[in-house]
Amino acid sequence: MQQTLSDQGTIDTLLDVSGLEVDFSTPDGTVKAVKGIDLTVKRGETVAIVGESGSGKSQTMMALMGLLAGNGQVRGSAKYRGRQLIGLPAKELNKIRGDKITMIFQEPMTSLDPLYRVGRQVAEPIVHHRGGSYKEARKKVVELFKLVGIPHPERRVDAYPHEMSGGQRQRVMIAMALANDPDLLIADEPTTALDVTVQAQILSLLAELRQRLGMSIVFISHDLNIVRRFADRVYVMRRGEVVETGTTQEVFDNPRHDYTRMLLAAEPSGHKDPPRPDAPVLLEGRNIRVTYHLSGSLFGGHKAMDLKAVDDVSLRLQQGQTIGIVGESGSGKSTLGRALLRMNSAQGNVRFDGRDISRASVLEMRPLRRALQLVFQDPYGSLSPRMSVGSIITEGLRVHEPGLSAAERDRRAVQALTEVGLDPMARNRYPHEFSGGQRQRIAIARAMILKPKVVVLDEPTSALDRSVQKQIVELLRELQATHGLSYLFISHDLSVVRALSDYVVVMKEGRIVEEGATAQIFDAPREAYTQTLMAAALGQERVGATGAA
Template sequence: MADRKETILTVRGLKVDFTTPDGTVEAVKGIDLDVHAGETLAVVGESGSGKSQTMMGIMGLLAKNGRVTGSARYRGEELVGLPAKALNRVRGSKITMIFQEPMTSLDPLYTIGRQISEPIVHHRGVTLKEAKKRAFELLELVGIPEPARRIDSYPHELSGGQRQRVMIAMALANDPDILIADEPTTALDVTIQAQILDLLKTLQKRFGMSIVLITHDLGIVKHFADLVAVMRRGEVVEHGTAAEIFARPKTDYTKMLLAAEPSGRKSPPADDAPIILEGRDVAVDYTLSPGFLRGGSSVFRAVEGVNLRLRHGQTIGIVGESGSGKSTLGRALLRLLPASGHYRFGATDISNFDRSAMRPLRRELQLVFQDPYGSLSPRRTVGEIITEGLYVHEPELSRADRDRRAVAALKEVGLDPASRNRYPHEFSGGQRQRIAIARAMILKPKVVILDEPTSALDRSVQQQVIELLRDLQAKHGLSYIFISHDLSVVRAMSDYVIVMKNGRIVEEGDTDAIFEAPKEAYTRTLIGAAFNV
């Protein structure tokens, strides 16, 4: 292993600019960074701070309208301005990168064995057979179960955590000096996050590589990084050891990031508050086909025997790992998918309501999704998106009336009403989530199911959205079902918590009781992984 303090990547005066129809956008404004052998440098900051663009610029991976200037020297060799052919000798071999969402980085048409093997063939000049043997070893190394079988699997056949392990295997294929990990755990459950971070630490010690961790999650940084660079609006505003940054932050911005952990508690509803939504003995089955040209099918029970009562003004948090049935349960309660059991909305039995019978109730039963960008039509203006439901539920409204309602809804969620003529891509992630909330609130619902509404947001933006949701709930007497794998957010939002595993409820109770004295080992594992206890 190289000397721990040896500097293997030196960045000086690095700038990244983008040419747009509105002029030049300065994404990175002349920053300096050092990466030392065997250490982890965390680059932190909110979305738009320039974290990812810094590394993309160094790696020569900017969009066509991007330009990088300044200096980035890897072991003395200048990377900025290096021809692509020469740069390819470094990237993918000596410096590798893994991304937040592996499904967008893996080719759905190729097996994972083939995808791991290709960079080995390219950089080492070995045969495909030899490369596949190395791919098998790498799958073993990163803890993929049954690697002999999984090597011939396609990305969609793996879980999110397994796909991220595959990305790590690809990054390690050629024994890199530096691994750049861009938000590698944001989309994962807390227990899987902990496993991936432990894996990266273990591999770092084994191979002596450096890690550059790009993240907005300071909880990860505290337990994972040696050095921290805090970025804001394209500049490094603070730099130091992790211990220094967390114990004695110097800038107001760093202090704000550290204080942005979701906080506060919601007051529970009265014990005699009326039940607004109920599901009894809820069960959901999916029919699975084994695949093309293979006969037979099987039934997978996604939710089994769940009972839930949501009271007026209450927030029930539903937590559990991916595949636990959280989102499926939420959709079953809204009668958005076939499910057995008994369901009531207020005094109305909706157990046998079909799509047509449910339509008049949809305005009072709303759903907000995890990814607002994916749920907002890119071809419609924000005003058109927000008022879409009014055409169905209040068709008598004039165009002027709808516009007035849109203005009021945008004001209520803290957005400039003048923005209603803009398109979703012109907004930040937090602003898009506010638009999605406005679309639900304009119909004046009684129940809103929030499915991972903050998981893709920065901590500071999460806190803003949480406060907005709590304010709207208090103002309008709303009832929420809050689905999330982020337990700190659930704790801040909920007054009652349901813990799910494999489609069943394993524990439930008041929020404080669940977090302070969990009874089940599974719940203790989730809480331990989330709060590093």
């Protein structure tokens, strides 16, 4: 029988979602997370789903994978190759999940079992779906680790998740998703934790695999620069609904919906004025070295070795200055920041506010901690889920100003929350009740309530939507101008670094390879490594799209 055009369209459609609804039952009533959306993915196609946090992007895919939380309900249709996934028994669904349809999750640390070596975890789906022994699967795991760019793959298969950087853990998750050559790969913010060069490598890798295997990709992201370079078609979601869809070029060049236009305009922008030339130096590190001893593997035949995480680095931070520290995952950025705060063992000389603190004891450092604050990358992981926001914010006051009354602590909490743009009533709620951007504001308030002089910001915007990133950058600039703060801003997001920093340090393999004023580093980088970083971050070429090289 001759196929009609309609028949051919059905054959080419790998995933067909129709009227999908997702509800969650909560103590406050039913929350409608997804409100009857339609979505299709064709063979070999990359479809992006974009929108702010809470728009329903991830829940749409979790629903068709059967991975909703226990209080979630799903209605509607989601067909894979014509087979209905909604309501499919778990035993049948498990034959598809991890084999034909796989998913890369946003936060690898919560997706990887901390008690098992990463190689064993990647081998699990191979053994489950393909059979064979773990010893045989191990060989493929090493090949996959090479494929996704994990250094020393023969050694790293024996590592535990906590022994790897955030970028390396994300690459482990990507290797796991690719283990069985899936038909459909769902990538939920897969490059959030990765530096720009690794982002480019991973996107190129996914594009290459898509072409070689005929694999389709659903790409969930808040990074519109990546979406523009990577996707064939785009669905824009807001509050559980699709508000716009079309080819990537159509949506980006001629957006029809006001919400889409807002997303496209949300890139962090502007710049900060440099500090006064005669501004005093608040924090200085000279010849900083941090070395980690890696033990050998009893069964893997690997010898013990020393890893120079920071190798002879010197840095001076003036009052009112922001130094951006950039470089690939594992370059030593975060380790340097913690060494300057005396939060890890290091060699070299550290001076704060004219005082040598290189050999200060824990007891001697304690009164200085209020002036040297740290804001972490993951606000959810750094905020205790069992404490109210008010208790979290005022915890430092209990340590550094124990004589304050409860009423005065509460007054200071109200002031801190107001300063970071949150409703003071939020102090009576708990972290899980807030969005990612709101939790990051809470983390900033916790640092600012102590009136610090230096704040180390370790990837504070990497997991946030672009519109929220812009708000946080503006907030940090306002707080700095108001209080004369000095920032060390550690990030792989160069657009945010450019908007917030007036001086940039570029690190590679524990050393500084280039440094200078922000404009000079971005507009006229001298070193090849810096040029590669800038090209990866700012390049506009499309990656793996239809017709692309």
